[in-house]
Amino acid sequence: MIASFMLGFVGSFHCIGMCGPIALTLPVQHLTGSKKMAGILLYNAGRISAYSILGLVFGWLGKQLYLGGLQQWLSIIIGCLLLLVAALKYTGIRWTKGGHLPNAFTTKIKSLLGRLLQQQRFRTLYAIGFLNGLLPCGLVYLGIAGAIATGDVLKGMLFMAAFGAGTLPAMAGVTWFSHLISLTVRNKMRSMIPVVVSVMGILLILRGLNLGIPYISPTLMPHSEHVVENCCHKS
Numbered sequence: 001m002i003a004s005f006m007l008g009f010v011g012s013f014h015c016i017g018m019c020g021p022i023a024l025t026l027p028v029q030h031l032t033g034s035k036k037m038a039g040i041l042l043y044n045a046g047r048i049s050a051y052s053i054l055g056l057v058f059g060w061l062g063k064q065l066y067l068g069g070l071q072q073w074l075s076i077i078i079g080c081l082l083l084l085v086a087a088l089k090y091t092g093i094r095w096t097k098g099g100h101l102p103n104a105f106t107t108k109i110k111s112l113l114g115r116l117l118q119q120q121r122f123r124t125l126y127a128i129g130f131l132n133g134l135l136p137c138g139l140v141y142l143g144i145a146g147a148i149a150t151g152d153v154l155k156g157m158l159f160m161a162a163f164g165a166g167t168l169p170a171m172a173g174v175t176w177f178s179h180l181i182s183l184t185v186r187n188k189m190r191s192m193i194p195v196v197v198s199v200m201g202i203l204l205i206l207r208g209l210n211l212g213i214p215y216i217s218p219t220l221m222p223h224s225e226h227v228v229e230n231c232c233h234k235s
Contacts, residue, residue, distance in 0.1 A: 001162040003200045004146055008166020010192045011139040022113075022132055023174055027120040039125050040172050046129025047171070048164030051140070052157050054133075055147040059156015066151035075208030078145045082201030085142065086194040109134050133164070142197060149204050 028039035065074050113131045116124040133140075143163040147156035206213070 001158060003196070003203060004143060004159045004163040005166040007139070007142060007146075007196050007200060008163040009169065010166075010196045011142075012167035012170035022117070022128070023171060025117055026125065026128065027122055028125070031122075039122055042122075042125040043129040043132075044164075044168050044171055046126040046131075047133040047167070048129075048161060049126075050130045050133025051143065051160040051164040054140070054144060055160025055163075056153055056157040058144050058147040059150055059153045059159070062148040062151040062156060063153060065148075071151045072208040072210055074151075075149045075204045078149045079201040079204030079206075079208065082142065082145065082197050082204065086197040086201060089194045089197065106136055139193075142200070146200060146204070149207070 023043075026039065026043055028036050028043075031039060062071070062074065065071060109131050113128060113135075116128050116131070140163075143160055146163075147159045150156045150159055
């Protein structure tokens, strides 16, 4: 969970550039004091809720792969993919041109988001945050990869919740202060993203190698043996 929190925290300085414009148009700029902070927290609670639901869904997917005996290979493959992403990020190589491909789901989300932003009402803040959390984002994809690798519904949800919590300080700060952190500092923080992604990748690879190292690479019991053991305990 620490790795997912750090991924969210460091990556949030990338989020400022991507989601900052939405944060700066929230209907809280005219508010002051505790009400403004409540609005900011409500918006970010919506984002974190969306991330948590994504973690639940993809944690369930990871569990199905675990039941199929593929958890270790999945962890190793995702770890290798994260190292590849970190290497591409470090070298500045882009693997896509022109960003994300449009699709019906994304178009619908953007349309709903636009309508809510136009209303400029306090009560829409949670929904705005929730919809924003569902928009395509490379950083969120990395979090989802980690949620799948947990192989568990609850752990997947908590993984993405920790990721969302990591983004909270920077996203709340940019809404409250508008220009809280200088461009130089943001660029330095962005340069740390490949490091955090690499650490996540290495941890996932070690986890999949089944080396018997407590907390880092615990011995994972094959699903068939796990079922037999449970039956023996019940009997």
